[in-house]
Amino acid sequence: MSPTSPTSRTGPRNEPPTRRLTTAQALVAFLARQYTERDGRRHRLISATWGIFGHGNVAGIGQALVEAGNGSRKRNGDHSVTRTGPRMPYLQGRNEQAMVHAAVGYARQSGRLSAHAVTTSIGPGATNLVTGAALATINHLPVLLLPGDTFATRPADPVLQQLEVPYAGDVSVNDCLRPVSRYFDRVTRPEALIPAALQAMRVLADPAETGAVTLALPQDVQAEAYDWPEEFFAERVWRVRRPAPDTAELEAAVRAVRSARRPLIVAGGGVRHSAAEETLAAFTAATRIPVASTQAGKGALRHDHPADVGGIGHTGTATADELARTADLVIGVGTRYTDFTTASGTLFENPAVRFLNLNITGFDAHKLAALPLVADARTGLEALTSALAGRGYRIDPAYETEYTGAKEAWEEQVEASFTTPDLTARPTQTQVLGLLDTLVTEEDILINAAGSLPGDLHKLWRTRSRDQYHVEYGYSCMGYEIPAAIGVLLATEAQGHEGRPVWALVGDGTYLMNPTEIVTAVQENLPLRLLILQNHGYASIGGLSEAVGGERFGTAYRHRDPDGGFTGPPLPVDLAANAASLGMRVLRATTVDDLRKALAEARSAEGPTCVYVETETPDTVSGPPPAQAWWDVPVAETASRPAAVTAREEYDRRVAARRHHL
Numbered sequence: 001m002s003p004t005s006p007t008s009r010t011g012p013r014n015e016p017p018t019r020r021l022t023t024a025q026a027l028v029a030f031l032a033r034q035y036t037e038r039d040g041r042r043h044r045l046i047s048a049t050w051g052i053f054g055h056g057n058v059a060g061i062g063q064a065l066v067e068a069g070n071g072s073r074k075r076n077g078d079h080s081v082t083r084t085g086p087r088m089p090y091l092q093g094r095n096e097q098a099m100v101h102a103a104v105g106y107a108r109q110s111g112r113l114s115a116h117a118v119t120t121s122i123g124p125g126a127t128n129l130v131t132g133a134a135l136a137t138i139n140h141l142p143v144l145l146l147p148g149d150t151f152a153t154r155p156a157d158p159v160l161q162q163l164e165v166p167y168a169g170d171v172s173v174n175d176c177l178r179p180v181s182r183y184f185d186r187v188t189r190p191e192a193l194i195p196a197a198l199q200a201m202r203v204l205a206d207p208a209e210t211g212a213v214t215l216a217l218p219q220d221v222q223a224e225a226y227d228w229p230e231e232f233f234a235e236r237v238w239r240v241r242r243p244a245p246d247t248a249e250l251e252a253a254v255r256a257v258r259s260a261r262r263p264l265i266v267a268g269g270g271v272r273h274s275a276a277e278e279t280l281a282a283f284t285a286a287t288r289i290p291v292a293s294t295q296a297g298k299g300a301l302r303h304d305h306p307a308d309v310g311g312i313g314h315t316g317t318a319t320a321d322e323l324a325r326t327a328d329l330v331i332g333v334g335t336r337y338t339d340f341t342t343a344s345g346t347l348f349e350n351p352a353v354r355f356l357n358l359n360i361t362g363f364d365a366h367k368l369a370a371l372p373l374v375a376d377a378r379t380g381l382e383a384l385t386s387a388l389a390g391r392g393y394r395i396d397p398a399y400e401t402e403y404t405g406a407k408e409a410w411e412e413q414v415e416a417s418f419t420t421p422d423l424t425a426r427p428t429q430t431q432v433l434g435l436l437d438t439l440v441t442e443e444d445i446l447i448n449a450a451g452s453l454p455g456d457l458h459k460l461w462r463t464r465s466r467d468q469y470h471v472e473y474g475y476s477c478m479g480y481e482i483p484a485a486i487g488v489l490l491a492t493e494a495q496g497h498e499g500r501p502v503w504a505l506v507g508d509g510t511y512l513m514n515p516t517e518i519v520t521a522v523q524e525n526l527p528l529r530l531l532i533l534q535n536h537g538y539a540s541i542g543g544l545s546e547a548v549g550g551e552r553f554g555t556a557y558r559h560r561d562p563d564g565g566f567t568g569p570p571l572p573v574d575l576a577a578n579a580a581s582l583g584m585r586v587l588r589a590t591t592v593d594d595l596r597k598a599l600a601e602a603r604s605a606e607g608p609t610c611v612y613v614e615t616e617t618p619d620t621v622s623g624p625p626p627a628q629a630w631w632d633v634p635v636a637e638t639a640s641r642p643a644a645v646t647a648r649e650e651y652d653r654r655v656a657a658r659r660h661h662l
C-alpha cells in the first residue's frame, strides 16, 4: 500500500475541502496552529510537546509528531511549515509527572500565554500525570495532557495495563484525571476531537479557568483516519481577556478604600499572571498603601520598593504580619488566601477588619466575606487608581512612617541570618541563601517548592525582579524544582533571554524524590544550576513534628538502631556522586568559603552544573527568624506521651484565637 497523502481535496458537489489524517495527526496539526494574544502580542499556545512513549501513544501521537516535523527545540515558536503545517517540537522526558512540572515551569515563565502538551502511554504512564495535573490546576497554570487510553472499540479487553472496573465499562484509570483537570474529555470518535480540541484551547487560554486540561485519547482512535474539514486547521487566535470591573463593585471598592485608615494589600500570584506589577507600583505610589505578598505574589514589588513589606502569614515577615493584625481593610489582589497566608484564620485580628478582593474569579473574590471586585488584576488596579485619583486618597503619613520603620528593623534580621562570620565553618541554610544573595542580579531565577527552603525564602529573600522568585507553594510538591527549571530555561530561551541563570534549590529529600530530569537538562545542554542542600532528611517536617508532639518520628535519614528506630549514623548516600552519574558537572563545597567560590563558578558555567553542600543545623544567630504567625496542624487530642500532651495544650490555645470572617 502506498502512504496516504495528507493533502487537501475538495469533496464532490463543491463540498468544503477536507484533509485525510489520523486523529493524532489532526490533533498535532491543529495544536501547531493555535495562538494566544494579549496586549497586542501573539504567542504560540502549544509551543512544544513532551512525551514518553509506550502502547497508547507510540503509534498514534508518536507517529503524528514525526509527521509534524519535530525539529530542534530552538525552533520553539518557529512558524516554518512542514507538509502537515507548522512544526511541533518534541521534548523527551524521563518521568510523566516531571514532564508536567517542566510544562508548568514553562507556562509560569511564559506568563500563561504559551504552554506545553504532554503525551503518555496508557495506564501507569497516564496516572503518573495526576500529581502534576493537580499542581498545574492549583496554581492556575495551563498544561495540555494527552494520556493514551484503552481501546474505544474494545476488541480484546483487557489490554496490557488496563484496569477493569467490573461495575462500569466506560471507566479507565484516566478518570483519575477528572477532578484535577479544568477540562476533561475522552475522544472516543475521530470527529469528537473537533469540539473537544476547541474547548481545550478555550480553557487553556482563559485566565479565570486555566489549569490542567486533559484529552484522553483511546489508542485505536488515535490511529484512525478521518476526512477533517480543512477549516479545522486554520490559524486560530485565542484572546486572553482582561475583564474590567463592574461599575457598582468598583464604586463600593472605592468607598471601602477611602474610609480605610490602615489598609494593607496582599499581592498574590494573580499580579504576576496579569503582569500587573507596574500598575500595582503606580497604585501604591498614589496611595502609599503597603504591599505584603504571598508565595506566588512575592516579587510583585522589588524588595527595596518603599511599600514592599515582604511575605505575609505563617512564613511572613514581622512587618507584614504586624500590619495584618491591625489592618482595617485587607485588599487581596489575585490571591486564594491559603492557610499559610491567613495563619489558618488567626492573622487578621482587628475586630473591624474588612476584605476587598480583586480577583478574576468570583470564587476567590468572595472569600472571607469580602467586597468582591471581579476583574483582571491590572485592569482592576488601573480602575481603582483612577477612581481614587479624582478624590485624592492617601494613607496617613504616620502609618507610612510606622511601616517604613518596621521594614528597616526586619532588614536587620535578614542581614543577621545571611551573615557568614566564619569562612571556614560549614554554612547554615540561611547562610547559603546569604551567599547566593551576594551573587545574584535581577537576571537570576530561583526555583523551589518544598522543605524548609520555601519558609526561609519567603521570609528572607530580597527579590530583585518580577520573575526572580519562583516558589511553587500551591501544591508544594517535592520534586518540582529540577523539571520546572528546565521549563523555565526553555521559556527564557523562547523569549530571547538565553543566559539568564536559573537555579533549582533542593533539599536532600526533594532531590531523592525526583532527580531524573537532570538527564533531560544534559540531553538538551540546558545550563541548569542545581543547588543541593544536604541535611540528612526532612528538617522541615522534623521541626514541625517536634512542635506538634510527633517527636521527629520518621523524618531523619539514618540507619536503624537495634531498637528499630532511625537514630543510627547518617546514611552513606552520596547525592553529589549521584548527580554526577546523571551527567552533571558537580562542585562540592564544605565551608562557607568553598561555597562562595562554587556558587560563583556555577553561575558562570555554560552547561548543567550542580553545587552540593552539607548544611549545619542552625543556631539562633544564623538561623532564620522564628515563625511570626501560626499554622494549624491538628495535634493528637489523646496521647500517652508527654510531648503530644504539651503540644495539644498549646494547640487548644491557638485554635481559640481563630475567627471566622463573615
Ligand SMILES: Cc1ncc(C[n+]2csc(CCOP(=O)(O)OP(=O)(O)O)c2C)c(N)n1
Residues within 6 Å of the ligand: 450, 451, 452, 453, 475, 476, 477, 478, 479, 506, 507, 508, 509, 510, 511, 513, 535, 537, 538, 539, 540, 541
Ligand atoms: C511529593 C511530596 N511528598 C511529601 C511532601 C511533604 N513534605 C514537605 S517538606 C518534606 C521534606 C523535604 O525534605 P528536604 O527536601 O530534604 O528539605 P528539608 O525539610 O530538609 O529542608 C516533606 C516530606 C511534599 N511536600 N511533597
Ligand SMILES: [Mg+2]
Residues within 6 Å of the ligand: 451, 507, 508, 509, 533, 534, 535, 536, 537, 538, 539
Ligand atoms: Mg533535607
